[in-house]
Amino acid sequence: xxxxxxxxxxxxxxxxxxxxxxxxxxxxxxxxxxxxxxxxxxxxxxxxxxxxxxxxxxxxxxxxxxxxxxxxxxxxxxxxxxxxxxxxxxxxxxxxxxxxxxxxxxxxxxxxxxxxxxxxxxxxxxxxxxxxxxxxxxxxxxxxxxxxxxxxxxxxxxxxxxxxxxxxxxxxxxxxxxxxxxxxxxxxxxxxxxxxxxxxxxxxxxxxxxxxxxxxxxxxxxxxxxxxxxxxxxxxxxxxxxxxxxxxxxxxxxxxxxxxxxxxxxxxxxxxxxxxxxxxxxxxxxxxxxxxxxxxxxxxxxxxxx
Amino acid sequence: xxxxxxxxxxxxxxxxxxxxxxxxxxxxxxxxxxxxxxxxxxxxxxxxxxxxxxxxxxxxxxxxxxxxxxxxxxxxxxxxxxxxxxxxxxxxxxxxxxxxxxxxxxxxxxxxxxxxxxxxxxxxxxxxxxxxxxxxxxxxxxxxxxxxxxxxxxxxxxxxxxxxxxxxxxxxxxxxxxxxxxxxxxxxxxxxxxxxxxxxxxxxxxxxxxxxxxxxxxxxxxxxxxxxxxxxxxxxxxxxxxxxxxxxxxxxxxxxxxxxxxxxxx
Numbered sequence: 001x002x003x004x005x006x007x008x009x010x011x012x013x014x015x016x017x018x019x020x021x022x023x024x025x026x027x028x029x030x031x032x033x034x035x036x037x038x039x040x041x042x043x044x045x046x047x048x049x050x051x052x053x054x055x056x057x058x059x060x061x062x063x064x065x066x067x068x069x070x071x072x073x074x075x076x077x078x079x080x081x082x083x084x085x086x087x088x089x090x091x092x093x094x095x096x097x098x099x100x101x102x103x104x105x106x107x108x109x110x111x112x113x114x115x116x117x118x119x120x121x122x123x124x125x126x127x128x129x130x131x132x133x134x135x136x137x138x139x140x141x142x143x144x145x146x147x148x149x150x151x152x153x154x155x156x157x158x159x160x161x162x163x164x165x166x167x168x169x170x171x172x173x174x175x176x177x178x179x180x181x182x183x184x185x186x187x188x189x190x191x192x193x194x195x196x197x198x199x200x201x202x203x204x205x206x207x208x209x210x211x212x213x214x215x216x217x218x219x220x221x222x223x224x225x226x227x228x229x230x231x232x233x234x235x236x237x238x239x240x241x242x243x244x245x246x247x248x249x250x251x252x253x254x255x256x257x258x259x260x261x262x263x264x265x266x267x268x269x270x271x272x273x274x275x276x277x278x279x280x281x282x283x284x285x286x287x288x289x290x291x292x293x294x295x296x297x298x299x300x301x302x303x304x305x306x
Numbered sequence: 307x308x309x310x311x312x313x314x315x316x317x318x319x320x321x322x323x324x325x326x327x328x329x330x331x332x333x334x335x336x337x338x339x340x341x342x343x344x345x346x347x348x349x350x351x352x353x354x355x356x357x358x359x360x361x362x363x364x365x366x367x368x369x370x371x372x373x374x375x376x377x378x379x380x381x382x383x384x385x386x387x388x389x390x391x392x393x394x395x396x397x398x399x400x401x402x403x404x405x406x407x408x409x410x411x412x413x414x415x416x417x418x419x420x421x422x423x424x425x426x427x428x429x430x431x432x433x434x435x436x437x438x439x440x441x442x443x444x445x446x447x448x449x450x451x452x453x454x455x456x457x458x459x460x461x462x463x464x465x466x467x468x469x470x471x472x473x474x475x476x477x478x479x480x481x482x483x484x485x486x487x488x489x490x491x492x493x494x495x496x497x498x499x500x501x502x503x504x505x506x507x508x509x510x511x512x513x514x515x516x517x518x519x520x521x522x523x524x525x526x527x528x529x530x531x532x533x534x535x536x537x538x539x540x541x542x543x544x545x546x547x548x549x550x551x552x553x554x555x556x557x558x559x560x561x562x563x564x565x566x567x568x569x570x571x572x
Contacts, residue, residue, distance in 0.1 A: 148361075178564040179360060179564040202568060203568050204566050206567075244498045249527070250526065250528065250546075254498035256499045260493075
């Protein structure tokens with residue numbers, strides 16, 4: 001349904017995302033994990049056609065048979081909010097503080113040609129669908145009158161308003177408390193038609209998605225079914241990330257990855273992880289290709305062959 | 307490892323803090339918000355004490371009171387046997403010496419216009435103490451090169467900035483280090499480095515650690531004792547391993563179940 005081929009995002013001649021390819025089938029829930037600076041958000045924004053000024057995407061991305069990259073804004077406007085929709089990390093900045101939330105949910109429908117009165121009725125229905133109690137009352141509230149979790153539900157209602165085929169969520173629960181996060185994740189998993197879920201939290205991905213792409217330095221370094229990637233990671237970065245995510249008992253040293261994520265444009269040539277990788281040698285000065293059917297990895301010295 | 311054998315260092319009893327919402331009517335006062343409802347706790351010397359709770363649980367209010375950055379509506383806090391509630395700032399110098407804080411977001415807790423040298427030395431300057439070679443010594447202790455002293459906070463990554471914040475907190479040689487969500491804003495691959503560093507420093511310097519977090523699994527790695535807060539009260543307290551294995555309070559159980567894990571992916 002969604003196919004991305006050789007997506008590259010660059011700003012001022014610096015490549016921020018390099019040659020990313022993946023597909024999402026109808027009903028599939030795919031996670032995109034990576035730390036800050038890995039290029040995961042830029043990948044999502046380029047699919048939505050929302051890249052900031054001066055940042056350009058090349059390559060191909062298709063939703064059904066419609067191009068998403070390199071097409072004029074006018075064509076994208078029809079797709080955005082109707083066939084593909086996005087939930088952002090920070091609902092306080094994504095929602096309009098001066099507009100009642102019911103009107104904001106209705107707006108995305110009227111923009112795509114739904115008559116005003118029907119949009120208003122459906123807005124309340126949608127707020128109920130994302131399990132907001134007393135949807136009619138909530139529809140009359142302003143964003144600041146709602147809690148963080150409620151605001152994020154409103155964002156989800158807006159995203160679902162026109163029945164999109166693909167939902168993109170960019171760290172939708174990072175700002176929420178754990179108990180609220182759990183409700184939100186369960187809800188997303190239930191209502192998403194097909195999902196691209198972006199996060200830095202491996203445990204969150206594990207609870208929502210079936211397949212995962214691991215990004216580092218603007219490249220997909222490993223991809224495959226969650227269970228396989230998380231039980232038998234091949235790329236050394238994934239291996240390190242998993243080890244660092246598991247908190248060992250008190251008094252023991254936590255496993256870490258040496259150094260820190262380089263700033264954009266300062267990643268080493270060849271394998272982007274080689275300056276932090278304990279297994280790197282001269283072979284790694286050549287960029288490894290993402291190889292493997294199903295469970296793929298881009299590493300010259302992969303872990304765990306057994 | 308010192309456990310419950312230590313003598314009490316921080317003793318809080320019956321802490322209550324009521325805030326008032328801004329008034330919405332001319333005739334009635336603003337609605338009161340009960341941020342803390344009678345919280346009592348004892349933190350012993352050398353202990354690693356965790357405070358867990360979600361937003362609105364009162365953990366930040368409790369922290370502000372323990373650090374004497376705010377005054378309780380009722381109740382008392384004794385630090386090393388001395389009452390600290392109601393003291394004017396000029397009589398809190400001993401506390402500013404003995405207790406230092408590391409905040410969640412080093413980007414907003416470090417002044418962007420100050421060089422690292424001045425940031426780390428500031429607590430000493432404020433207390434009127436000689437700085438000497440202390441900055442280099444502290445930077446070395448937190449794993450930063452001495453050349454870092456001449457640079458500004460924005461030139462460092464999130465993990466390095468948190469190291470700067472830790473160096474600054476350690477400057478007056480405190481007895482107690484209070485860490486408010488010190489790793490929540492960091493990437494996973496860096497989180498371990500900071501937690502390891504904190505554990506090392508607490509061991510080497512014989513510090514008492516008060517560690518606030520929303521994540522019980524992080525607290526379990528760092529602390530030996532935990533207090534779980536909900537709605538302005540401590541609902542459960544005890545050895546962290548016991549609370550983890552057999553939570554007695556319903557809220558603790560909810561909290562534990564909500565934490566996403568990688569269990570089952572080993």
